[in-house]
Amino acid sequence: MSQVFALVDCNNFYASCEKLFRPDLKDRPVAVLSNNDGCVVARSKEAKTLGLKMGVPVFQIRDQIERHDIVCFSSNYALYADMSARVMSVLEQEAPEVEIYSIDEAFLNLTGVSHAEDLTEFGLRIKHKVHQWSGISVGVGIAPTKTLAKLANYAAKKYPATQSVVNLMDPERQRRLMALVDVSDVWGVGRRISERLKSQGIHTALDLADANAKSIRKEFSVVLERTQQELNGLSCLDMESIAPVKQQIVCSRSFAERITDKPTLQQAVAKYTARAAEKLRGEGRVAKSVQVFIRTGLFNNNDPRHVGSLTSRLATPTSDTRLLMKATDQLLNKLYRAGYRYAKAGVMLSDFFDPHHQQMDLFTPTHNSKSETLMSVIDSINHKAKGKLFFASQGVTPQWLMKREQLSPAYTTNWNELPVVR
């Protein structure tokens, strides 16, 4: 039986979240910056109209920001996550099956819904209800495959006449749209692959759909072959409503200022280790493999360069912050070289196990419940009082913390931070 997927995607999500709580900024250009206030990662409609580009470093467009009086925000992930949850809960009320694909988009499985209601009507209803309940506006694309649903969503955003809802169930309509869409705008086709496709005369989504399947497989990959089949209405990608178990956890960050000395770098690595361990416990797992990486700046640097990473395999997998910190500190000791200006460091955990049926070895004392208790006490305190409890090795007043100079208040998650309005 043929399937029906919808893709619901929030418009300018981060910028919309910031605007929601600042009605005074209605109709004003707003930009949201990446961690460290480094790049532009989201723009309001007005900012896009002004030609503000996605991903550009802020220092390169200071004058543009000044000239047009663009309001900039540091990213406030807690706010976006909370708004996302509100949007998703509306979708979950309306659709029989929801796959939360990212913070601002979700696939709905509408297979079987089609008889009860016209699909376009369904899309419009969802759009209205999400807006009514969360204040966020969304686009809806409906199609027989996920890739086509993405494409329909792209059209819903691009063409205002659609009222932000596009029903792409009809094959003729699919082909008409695909002829207008650049291959690079197809889901799964990035920069490199679109360049290679274009050198072979494949310029539009339709060109890709009609290309020779054998040669796509041979010269590119199974992944692109699947994309091609999906463009032709053959569903290869199913709903993944249950989140797959994580295979790795990374915690890394650029520093506000370059770090040259080892003790400071040690603090940073300790902090990232603590955060990664916390995430690991949140997943209910233990890790056997621990990696640390450090690197100097990436761009226009006459500075000496150093990138390095080292991995250690623990005798026994663990989620105990103390043991993981011991490991990462040893790795950093081997990795660190004096005389470099480090810009970023990170900790990666992988090779996960279920702590309750764990492979023991002969020489290490067995899993102790003291550690488990201590860690869960730390986690529950930090859950209530965010990050108030930490290890001394993380440093008490770190100077290298990321830059977040334009952070908005925690409107939805911390009542105490709300600005006083009279």
Added chain:
DNA sequence: TAGCTCCCATGGGTAACC
């Protein structure tokens, strides 16, 4: 038993996505 192929695990690198 030397030598061959096949298969699988592993690890580094690339590309994609949001």
Added chain:
DNA sequence: CCTGGGTTACCCATGGGA
């Protein structure tokens, strides 16, 4: 001077059994 963070999947080379 100042350029994000996190995750997965795949490809390919390698090397050790069977």
